[in-house]
Amino acid sequence: MYSDALLRKILTETKVIACVGVSMNPVRPSFFVARYLGLRGYRVIPVNPGTAGQEQFGEIVRPDLSSIETDVDMVDIFRRSEAVPAIVDEALARFPDLKVIWMQIGVDHPEAAAKAEARGVTVIRNRCPKIEYQRLFGELRRGGFATGVISSKL
Template identity: 70%
Template sequence: MSEQYSDAFLRDVLGRTKVIAVIGVSPNETRPSFYVARYLGLKGFRVIPVNPGHAGRTLLGETVRADLSEVSETVDMVDIFRRSEHVPPIVDDALERLPHLKTIWMQIGVEHAGAAEKARARGVDVIMNRCPKIEYQRLFGELRMGGFNTGIVSSRL
């Protein structure tokens, strides 16, 4: 069963985040991981692509890293585009290597209660089975412009 997250919590997470390491990002422009990473970059987030199969290539203006051991920047959020069974070692690696990490975000269809509990025990917020692109669009008014009822009341047109 998916967890529920308040709009205030999601807005706070997205508002405080500046640098996102996207695990499993693809250079294939038709893949969701590519267009989510691209969108986040266009919204002002620094996106650090992580994918061992494409390490060393340039993607979205950044060098693709093989894994988190190659990330020296301060990362606020790790966004995971891998199947749920691959989550625990990614979370362990992130908790070990990223001392300023504030959020682990697991994409739609990705959930792992044990890894989430471990991260929360270390003071890291966890979001599962959600997409930061969709949540950003919903919470900051972009879906409304497309005619979607977002459930957000605003005086903006």
């Protein structure tokens, strides 16, 4: 559904990511994905009303997208699909130059995606930027060995 070229372009050009629904719990996928992206050089701004005001990944956790004081390139959504329309509306209102809305694995809302795409925002649905980064930039490992880019060829 998404070409490797598109995903590589997004992951190369993105610098600032607002991660909506990030957890403080280090065993939660949102935590380790956000941490991983931060370790790869992205500025990750955590967004979670339940932990707003605390520090995470060197940033203050924001209660919502509207409280972020800088522009972001990507909004990464770790919320249930039914929460997506409100997040997309807030993202479009707050960030007029937003480039990407990324819905994590298991997160999908076609109507919200269409609304964002109509505004010129690229939308990735039901994928994980950490997995795509590892796959496209040769960081996947098997048995401790770098395997390079995944291929179906033997």
